[in-house]
Amino acid sequence: MTGSVAARIATGLAARKVVPLAGHADLPADRDRPDPVEVLTGQDGTRLPELVPIRYGRMLASPFAFFRGAAAVMAGDLATTPYSGLTCQLSGDAHVSNFGVFASPERRLVFDLNDFDETLPGPWEWDVKRLAASIAVAGRENGLGRKARAAAVRTAVGRYRSAMIGFAGQGDLEVWYAHAGVDEVEILLKARADKAKQRRFAHEQAKARARDSLQAYRKLTSVVDGCRRITADPPLLVPVGHLVPDADREDLEFMIQDLLAGYTATLSADRRHLMNGFRFVDMARKVVGVGSVGTRCWIVLLYGRDENDPLLLQVKEASRSVLADHVPDGVRANHRSEGERVVAGQRLMQAAGDIFLGWETAEGIDGLTRDFHVRQLRDWKGSASIETMDAAGLRLYGALCGWTLARAHARTGDRIAMAAYLDDGRTFDDALVEFAESYADRNEQDYRLVTRAARDGRIKVRSGL
Structure with missing residues (x-):
């Protein structure tokens, strides 16, 4: 960001006069919005038709699951809510389940955002509002009363605001190096949580550290004709040999190997050297997530030294961001592909990233060219069980998410202007509490509409997967 500190503060204060903080409580009228069923089915045309019913089955499991899939x-x-005019790199889907722990390159557990499919530059308010709304929706699902939900939202938003003010007083390097390591989370738990939560957190750490390529390798593969291959679990995990005739399998494998070669070129020189030591073994199509179901996603098995040195990569289709049609004029990201967009956004926002993170564009067996981003399938990845959190747990977790989101935004936006805009007591926090509750009402309304569409046969649903 350019300009003196004083000028940047003045920019933030001027923005507050144009868009008062209390205005962020506003929710657009229902009559001004498109049918949510049409919005969701509009995404189906680019997805694998046989998997789309699974997407709706997962979304209709609960209002919170629906919220996750309805980005x-x-x-x-x-796009129709008040906008201060200040922008940064957005996650685009910053709900509470898209935060978690994973390994840094130094093999430390860190807590951060972990989903960037929708990342794009845009108004910082959009990420904060999606986080706040997700807490209200999750709180309802957990049986928390209105006061408890309001306290959780207010805590998360207040932590975002106070963190942004803190980052505004720090130097650029200090902000860039800031991260939430598990050690810092443990200190927070010891100060604010009971012994049971501390024990549960220690257990979750151990589970996350066990979730690596070797664990995934043992779980997802078996010996076939003397060779270890990815095990079929249709329709969620389908080896390539089950998808195409033998005559086409070789073509598909060549396509994936070409994709991996191109992807490797997007890594830094040291990581290219590491990647070049691995050889292709097998691959399978995998169903992932809630909102992503139906997009093309492969897991690729590679060996390094031998079969006891496996690497599993996830090669996931990168579609156009859901924000792309809504960002204000003049706010654009210039990337050569959607895969590069995802990777660039992730590298900007995460404090520590996957060493195998990269992208490529490749032609599929249907002859169509698509963009992909690539990462390790598992690398000490873990996430909290949002659906089982009590009021205190949701407040604590929301505060951690709020700090983490502020740190990501502070790296990529004008943190000094944003802090000046927010630094007016708890007005913004209270506004977001009102917004979150209103949006939770709207989410339940949309959930009922899509449920009715499934009942009426407008959409096909396959549940239990």
Whole structure:
């Protein structure tokens, strides 16, 4: 960011006069928005048709599951809410389940955002509002009363605001190096949580550290004709040999190997050297997530030294961001592909990233060219069980998410202007509490509409997967 500190503060204060903090409580009228069923089915045309019913089955499991999968619906809503004019790199889908722990390159557990499919530059408010709304929706699902939900939202938003003010007083390097390591989370738990939560957190750490390529290798593969191959678990995990005739399998494998070769070129020189030591063994199509179901996703098995040195990569299709049609004029990201967009956003926002993170564009067996981003399938990855959190747990977790989101935004936006805009007591926190509750009402309304569409046969649903 350019300009003196004083000028940047003045920019933030001027923005507050144009868009008062209390105005962020506003929710657009229902009559001004498109049918959520049409928004969601509009995404189906680019997805694998046999998997789309699984997507709806997962989304209709609960209002919270629906919220997770309906990022496109909320993107349209957010575009009509007040906007301060200040921007940064957005996650685009910053709900509470898209935060978690994973390994840094130094083999330390860190807590951070972990989903960037929708990342794009845009109004910082959109990420904060999606986080706040997700806490209200999750709180309802957990049986928390209105006061408990409001306390959790207010804590998360207040932590975002106070963290941004703190980052505004730090130097650029200090902000860039800031991260939430597990050690810092443990200190927070010891100060604010009971012994049971501390024990549960220690257990989750151990589980996360066990979730690596070797664990995934043992779970997802078996010996076939003397060779270890990815095990079929249709329709969620389908080896390539089950998808195409033998005559086409070789073509598909060549396509994936070409994709991996191109992807490797997007890594830094040291990581290219490491990647070049691995050889291709097998691959399978995998169903992932809630909102992503139906997009093309492969897991690729490679060996390093031998079969006891496996690497499993996830090669996931990168579609156009749900924010792309809604970002204000003049706010654009210039990337050569959607895969590069995802990787660039992740590298900007995460304090520590996967050493195998990269992208490539490749032609599929249907002859169509698609963009992909690549990462390790598992690398000490772990996430909290949001659906089982009590009021105190949701407040604590929300505060951690709020700090983490502020740190990501401070790296990529004008943190000094944003802090000046927010530094007016708890007005913004209270506004977001009102917004979150209103949006949770709207989410339940949309959930009922899509449930009715499934009942009426407008959409096909396959549940239990």
